[in-house]
Amino acid sequence: MSDGEGPATGTGVGSRAPVDVVLVDDHLMFRTGVRASLDARVRVVGEADDVDSAVARVRALAPPVVLLDVHLPGGNGGGGAEVIASCVDLLGSVRFLALSVSDAAEDVVAVIRAGARGYVTKAISGPDLSDAVVRVAGGDAVFSPRLAGFVLDAFGTVAGDVAVADDELDRLSAREREVMRLIARGYSYREVASELFISIKTVETHVSAVLRKLQLSSRYELTRWAAARRLL
Amino acid sequence: MTSTTGPARPGPPARLPLRRPAQGRRIAGVCAGIAAHLGLPVGVVRLVIVAASLAYGVGIVFYVFLWVTVPVGDPAAVASYERPAALSRLAPRLRAEGRPVPVTDIGIGLILLIVAGLLVAIRRGVTIQFSWVVPTLILLAGTALAWSQLDRVQRERWLSRAGGRTPVSALRLVGGMALVGIGVLLLVGQAAPVGDLLRSAVAALAVLAGAVIVLAPWWLRLVRELGDERAARAREAVRADIAAHLHDSVLQTLALIRTRADQPAEVSRMARAQERELREWLYDDRSEPGTSLAAELRGVVGEVEDGRAVAIEAVVVGDRVPDADTEALLQATREALVNAVQHGRPPVSLYLEVAPDAVEVFVRDRGDGFDLDTVPLDRFGVRESIMGRVRRRGGTASVTSHPDRGTEVHLRIPVRAAGDQAADQSRNGSA
Numbered sequence: 001m002s003d004g005e006g007p008a009t010g011t012g013v014g015s016r017a018p019v020d021v022v023l024v025d026d027h028l029m030f031r032t033g034v035r036a037s038l039d040a041r042v043r044v045v046g047e048a049d050d051v052d053s054a055v056a057r058v059r060a061l062a063p064p065v066v067l068l069d070v071h072l073p074g075g076n077g078g079g080g081a082e083v084i085a086s087c088v089d090l091l092g093s094v095r096f097l098a099l100s101v102s103d104a105a106e107d108v109v110a111v112i113r114a115g116a117r118g119y120v121t122k123a124i125s126g127p128d129l130s131d132a133v134v135r136v137a138g139g140d141a142v143f144s145p146r147l148a149g150f151v152l153d154a155f156g157t158v159a160g161d162v163a164v165a166d167d168e169l170d171r172l173s174a175r176e177r178e179v180m181r182l183i184a185r186g187y188s189y190r191e192v193a194s195e196l197f198i199s200i201k202t203v204e205t206h207v208s209a210v211l212r213k214l215q216l217s218s219r220y221e222l223t224r225w226a227a228a229r230r231l232l
Numbered sequence: 233m234t235s236t237t238g239p240a241r242p243g244p245p246a247r248l249p250l251r252r253p254a255q256g257r258r259i260a261g262v263c264a265g266i267a268a269h270l271g272l273p274v275g276v277v278r279l280v281i282v283a284a285s286l287a288y289g290v291g292i293v294f295y296v297f298l299w300v301t302v303p304v305g306d307p308a309a310v311a312s313y314e315r316p317a318a319l320s321r322l323a324p325r326l327r328a329e330g331r332p333v334p335v336t337d338i339g340i341g342l343i344l345l346i347v348a349g350l351l352v353a354i355r356r357g358v359t360i361q362f363s364w365v366v367p368t369l370i371l372l373a374g375t376a377l378a379w380s381q382l383d384r385v386q387r388e389r390w391l392s393r394a395g396g397r398t399p400v401s402a403l404r405l406v407g408g409m410a411l412v413g414i415g416v417l418l419l420v421g422q423a424a425p426v427g428d429l430l431r432s433a434v435a436a437l438a439v440l441a442g443a444v445i446v447l448a449p450w451w452l453r454l455v456r457e458l459g460d461e462r463a464a465r466a467r468e469a470v471r472a473d474i475a476a477h478l479h480d481s482v483l484q485t486l487a488l489i490r491t492r493a494d495q496p497a498e499v500s501r502m503a504r505a506q507e508r509e510l511r512e513w514l515y516d517d518r519s520e521p522g523t524s525l526a527a528e529l530r531g532v533v534g535e536v537e538d539g540r541a542v543a544i545e546a547v548v549v550g551d552r553v554p555d556a557d558t559e560a561l562l563q564a565t566r567e568a569l570v571n572a573v574q575h576g577r578p579p580v581s582l583y584l585e586v587a588p589d590a591v592e593v594f595v596r597d598r599g600d601g602f603d604l605d606t607v608p609l610d611r612f613g614v615r616e617s618i619m620g621r622v623r624r625r626g627g628t629a630s631v632t633s634h635p636d637r638g639t640e641v642h643l644r645i646p647v648r649a650a651g652d653q654a655a656d657q658s659r660n661g662s663a
Contacts, residue, residue, distance in 0.1 A: 104515040123543075145581060149547035157549060157587055184547045185594045186581025191637060 018043040019137040022061055024054040024083065025069040025099070030122065034067065034099075037126030042133045051075030055086045062094055064137045067129075068116065070100035070107045079107075081114040091115050097136045099124075105150045113215055118142025140204045141211040148183035151214055169217045172210065179206045247271070248307035252299070255306070259338075260299045268307040367418035374411025377404055478513055482506060501541035508534055525558050525591070526551045529584055532566045540573040542580060550586030552647070558591055560625045561645045565593050567617040568641040572597035576639055590646045598638040618643070 019042050025031050026049045035044050046061050048054035051074035058066055070080045078085065084096050098111040098119040108119050117136045120129065121144060132142045143151075155172050172180065175196075182192045189207070193200045250269045252261035263281055267274040284291030350365070413433075421429045485506040489499050512530070521527075526548045533546045552558070565582070572580045576597025583594040618641065619629040627645035 102515045103511060107515070145545055145547045145583070149549050149583070152549045152585070157585060181583075181585075184549070185583040185640070186545060186579065186596050 019065055019133055020045045020061075020063045021133060022046040022048065022054075022057050022063045022066045024048045024057075024066060024072065024080070026050060026071075026073055030069075034129070037129065038133070039127060039130045042130050049073075051079070051082050051086075054083045058083070058087050058090065058094060062090060064093070064095065065133050066094060066096045067099050067133065068096050068111065070098055070102055070111050079110075080116070081110045084111060084114040084116060088115065095136050095139075097132060097142060103146060105153070108147060109150055109154070109214070112147070112211070115215065117211065118144075119147045120144050121146065139208075141207045143180075143183050143207055143210075145184050145186050148180045151180050151210055152177070152184060154214070155217075169213050172213065176206050176210050176213075179203060180210060183207075249310050250302055251305035251307045251310055252302050253306050254304065260295075261304070262295050262298045262302065265302060265307065266298070364419070367415045369415075370411055371415030371419065374408045374413075374415055376408075377411060378408025474513070478510060482510065497541050501538060504541070504543055505534070505538050508537070523553055524551050525554045525562075525586065526584070528554055528562060529565070529582075532562055533569070533582065536566060536569045536573060540570070542573045542578050544569060544573070544580045544582055546582040546584070548584045548586075552586050552591070555647070557625050557627075557645050557647055560621050561591055561593060561627070561643060564618045564621040564629070564643055565595065567621075568593075568595040568643070571618070572599075572639070572641075575599055590644055592645075593643040594640060595643075596638060596640040600635055600638075 018040060021038075021042055021044050023031050023034060023044050024047070025034070028049070031047055031049075038044065045063055046057045048057040049072075051072050053074075054066075054068070054072065055075075066083075068080045068083060072079045072083065075082045075086075080096075080098055080100075084091075087094060096111070096116040098108065098116040099122060100107060100111075100119065101122045102108070103121070112119060118132060118141050120132050120142060124132070135142055151172075155177075157177070178196060179192055182195055183189075187195065189200055189203045193203045196203075247270075248268045250265055252265045253268065254261065256264045256274065258264075258278070263277045264274055266272075267277045270277075281291045281295055284294065417429055417433060421432065424432075485502050489502055492498050492502075529546065529548060533544050537544055554562075565584075569580065569582065572595055576599030579598065581594070581596045583592075583596075585592045619631075622629040622643050622645055625645055627643065629644075630642045631639065632642070633639040
């Protein structure tokens with residue numbers, strides 16, 4: 001709240017330069033609120049309020065992180081997922097973090113499958129959101145309890161159905177499922193790490209692997225599950 | 233047994249209606265529509281059609297027939313449209329991106345290619361019987377003109393371009409029919425004298441007129457069915473009513489909040505309750521009462537939130553039809569939530585997982601924690617209403633507490649598979 005606005009280049013703690021962010025949401029009031037709640041680690045360099053202007057802004061500014069609302073007017077009606085699909089060639093350098101008021105699985109998973117690196121609800125606190133942005137900028141994935149629940153729902157929780165090889169895309173490994181279950185129970189990455197006696201880095205690796213599976217999997221149940229929610 | 237989701241998984245019905253979707257189409261969306269309707273992979277359907285096309289063009293005829301008779305539309309959207317309005321979510325669903333195929337361009341290209349091929353053939357000395365080619369072309373043109381009419385999207389575009397009802401569509405139909413008639417006459421009566429042609433044309437018209445008289449009742453019934461479709465549209469109006477109802481309740485809550493702005497706890501409680509209600513209406517397809525454990529859990533969470541003005545983050549994986557065992561689990565969960573809200577610190581997390589053989593619940597708060605052994609034996613809360621309830625049903629219950637990480641209650645209750653459950657219910661009914 002204190003010095004989140006303005007250039008704030010040298011005023012940060014000095015450990016790292018602030019992360020540049022483009023903020024995409026169709027409600028001015030919400031954009032203002034997010035702008036005010038982000039702390040000095042994050043700097044808003046641009047805003048957009050519909051699909052077309054978002055694509056234009058992201059292409060013009062190429063920010064490291066885009067905070068993207070799931071439901072957006074304009075374009076072909078595809079919302080946030082369409083923005084990501086239109087910027088698919090930038091996905092190596094620009095990372096998208098989905099931000100939504102909707103809890104619906106189909107909305108969330110649509111943007112994740114389009115290429116978003118994480119999903120948080122709009123009820124998230126300012127510091128937590130800044131954390132999430134920094135995390136995504138560092139290449140990690142951000143999973144909320146809700147998203148972890150969707151993953152478990154989509155990949156199934158039957159005990160025998162476990163991936164044995166690392167490169168298996170269609171099933172979660174036992175460890176990944178454990179991590180997802182703890183995140184769904186409201187554990188932070190740090191708490192998951194201490195619960196499973198592994199490092200935070202390892203938790204992040206597991207979460208990134210799950211994100212990749214969620215994006216690339218062609219698992220039959222996942223496809224059917226997604227089709228029932230009109231994703232594919 | 234094999235699926236984690238219970239029988240009450242809300243979603244569209246098993247078989248989607250036959251429509252030609254705009255997304256994922258290659259030509260006119262016929263194969264994509266059939267695939268969605270039958271639940272087959274699109275590739276298989278396309279392969280079958282192509283294979284059938286090799287057999288004297290049966291596939292092509294079938295394809296064109298469906299192209300003409302099946303309306304454009306998103307099968308899933310149509311299916312959800314047929315759900316009762318009161319059970320469907322209100323927020324629009326995201327649409328998958330589809331690249332429209334330039335059918336007109338492809339059509340023109342094909343015609344040009346055919347003409348070019350004909351010209352080349354003539355140059356190479358092939359004699360083409362124009363007495364066949366010209367009538368066939370006229371026939372095709374007439375058919376295309378009349379059928380283009382049936383594509384609803386296109387017709388609407390025509391209407392909107394002309395600003396209302398115009399004779400254009402009727403003109404297209406009549407023109408198309410005339411062309412087809414001429415084409416057929418030329419084709420059939422290749423070398424017949426004009427007098428014969430005219431006489432047979434009159435005879436054909438008479439037969440047609442007779443057929444029209446016979447078919448008139450069916451035509452009338454079609455018109456009636458159109459009326460039924462209008463009734464379906466009236467259901468859409470019901471939906472709008474629901475939206476209006478929601479807006480009313482939101483407005484009332486806002487008015488209440490304004491008058492009680494000096495009572496923060498009350499305001500946050502009302503805002504949270506309203507948020508929950510709106511969320512449910514907007515983003516969820518609701519299930520029938522009594523068929524979904526997830527929905528009942530949401531109800532419990534709502535009650536606790538309303539009572540204590542604390543937000544609870546609930547995550548549910550899987551679903552099943554509630555029974556007596558899960559009812560006990562829900563009661564215990566409610567007690568655990570109340571405990572967490574009262575003695576712990578927010579945020580309070582709730583996780584429910586439905587497996588084929590058991591239902592598990594985790595309730596977690598971020599309080600200072602407590603030692604279960606120091607709780608006096610006469611305190612009824614944790615021991616009896618949470619742990620006892622679950623254990624009496626053959627389940628397990630445990631409480632873990634850390635001073636820095638809060639308290640977590642873990643409840644697990646074994647359940648029977650849906651089939652056993654139904655058998656059990658019928659046995660109870662007969663006893």
